[in-house]
Amino acid sequence: MSGPGETVLAVEHLTVRYGRRVVLSDVSLAADRGQVYALLGRNGTGKTSLIRCLLGQQKPSAGHAVLFGRDAWRDRRELMRQVGVVPEEPDAPAELNARQLSALSARFYPRWDAASVEARIERFEVPMTVAFDRLSKGQKGGVMLALALGHAPELLLLDDPTLGLDLIARNTVFGEVIGELADRGTTIFIATHDLAGVEGLADRVGILKDQRLALEGDLEDLKASRGQSLEEIFAAVAGVENGRLS
């Protein structure tokens, strides 16, 4: 078991190349147990590749991705039991409803808490008996989040969810999910370009620019030392593109 202050997720000098194209260059970062870490960057800055390395789906060209002290690539099978993932696009068998999806997931995880999954789905106001492909986008996102938490993961990874963090940012959900996860000491790692979604939520932020980690630190402390809001920090570090931030 891991204790507080322990590093749950570490990326050490991570480099990823696809052929001659470098998508991540010598990136190092770390998240402690119970922290909410937001990895910020525009599209194409390497966020997805970094998540793929953490999930053991991509072998680093150099360096390591380490979860709970174990190599993410080498030990992916065992590690994934401790990790919940909310993918970029909500994706599940179209004809299954939320209850059936939970039953399906239960087969893959030794400790699956169907009751808490159903309770969360209800809290997210998603109908339990409607086929997945007939749900709204927001409801699909709710199902994905509830399923990702079904095996009480010690680490929750959010891979730039298309809907942003709207669901979590909703009052009821925020209190329940974030409070509950904080109590349990679950670490949350969010890759996103949704700055507003992580304001107030993230403990720690890292900003990727040009395949490198341009800035990392505790969010509120960075604001204090720079006298800037997150939006201003991001604009200063990642640059403004066509006058837009994302």
Place this chain on the structure above:
Amino acid sequence: MKNLRVDAKDPTPLWSQIEEGMRRLVAAGGLQAGQPVPSVRDLARDLRINPATVSKAYQRLTEAGLFEVRRGEGTFVAASPPPMGRAERSRILREAATRYAALAASLGASREEAADSLRSAWTEPRREKGEER
């Protein structure tokens, strides 16, 4: 905590906004000596911010002697909270004034206009308080 507001978009760190807000509430009597304050978890939920941030603010307030933690009972305003020091007060005023001046400038308000608003703001809350009684 209806009278405590924070703005995650503001450059002022959230723990500092909570700290200031609580100090203000205690100074204005909105929170009385010995009164319980919301739990970290409840306040984090109400304000929709990370509990660790609330926890940091509470820790700073406890270290400053404004709050006290009673084991198993929760967090309370200290029985005799220390009065705010002059330096502390002028620091808080200066910071808030800078934010106000920046806002006024961004609205295109003249100095005169901004000062007028400040003067009337000074009298209004007192009147409200009077009406409450």
